[in-house]
Amino acid sequence: MAVDLIFLPLIAVLGACAGSVVNVLVWRIPVMLAQPHNRDFNLCLPRSHCPQCKTPVAWYYNVPLAGWLLLKGCTACCQQPLARRYVLTELGLAMLSLLLACLLSSEVLLAAGVLFSALLVGLLLTDLEHMLLPDMLTQPLLWCGLLLALSGAGPVSLESAVVGAVTGYLVLWLLYWVVLLVRNKEGMGHGDFKLLAALGAWCGWHMLPSVLLGAALLTLACMLAARIIHQRSLQEAIPFGPGLAVSGWLAWLFAIHQSLVW
Ligand SMILES: [Zn+2]
Structure with missing residues (x-):
């Protein structure tokens, strides 16, 4: 086992954060590739916003897993359902990180x-959605x-x-x-x-x-x-x-x- 049992919750949180980064990459990279000359769209800009009404999302709703629970699966501004893929990616990478912490020795x-798991999950989702x-x-x-x-x-x-x-x-x-x-x-x-x-x-x-x-x-x-x-x-x-x-x-x-x- 790579870490003491006491650190497992921290590993799960780090895994969920990696999942949140993967969500950003999977959403933004295909758009960036489709609009190579658009300097207003990159990995950081524009700030995360509601896909329906474009209202910026408050920072605390972007906290991995907790944001989803606070929002109960719907946007705060117009109560539109959020794609389940986001929370499943965060949850999946948290679980994979815990599994690796139990299996690996250093x-x-x-x-x-x-890192390997996060990049592979990002590639898997991008290929599934965009070929x-x-x-x-x-x-x-x-x-x-x-x-x-x-x-x-x-x-x-x-x-x-x-x-x-x-x-x-x-x-x-x-x-x-x-x-x-x-x-x-x-x-x-x-x-x-x-x-x-x-x-x-x-x-x-x-x-x-x-x-x-x-x-x-x-x-x-x-x-x-x-x-x-x-x-x-x-x-x-x-x-x-x-x-x-x-x-x-x-x-x-x-x-x-x-x-x-x-
Ligand atoms: Zn909205």
Whole structure:
């Protein structure tokens, strides 16, 4: 266990704060990419406001989880229901942080794990909502993975992390070109190459086959579920990023288990 039991509430609060930051990133980054010349819209501006009537939100309603409870799931100004995704993201990251605190053995790994989880949740949600894996999230994920390996505190060596990053990128880049040449259509987006490169840096090259197999099986299961529940066509495009994110998160924990750092 990375911390004493007494610190677990603090870990949960930090996890919920990470979830709140993820909510901001998932909402603002796609808008920033769609309006590259709009200098009035960035990660901080305009201040958070009601989506219906544009009234600025008081600071205490932005406190993770507590804000939702105070508002009872509706906006204070015009009583419109708030999307449940916001509170679920904060709650989910609080729970993941607690789980990591129980599983991991050092504070450095715990901090890295919370950051890894937050960036992966951000990428998962952005890809689900916008079919987009922004560089603003995949690049920090890659660099943080390489820095963790450089520090020696992670589960893989720097050599394995660098080879993992290069191999992860090249494998999906090659697959993309094979699909494009054979079927004359794009099988995936460039963000998928970058996400697998980042996962290679965090998990090492030896985990890449497992990450890819897990991601493919998860994506296939989601396609079949969408077909059965929502009658969606199997030909319809489905994002690959969420499968990669979930599979990569599990592979990182397994890589730590293998390296006996628990
Ligand atoms: Zn309002």
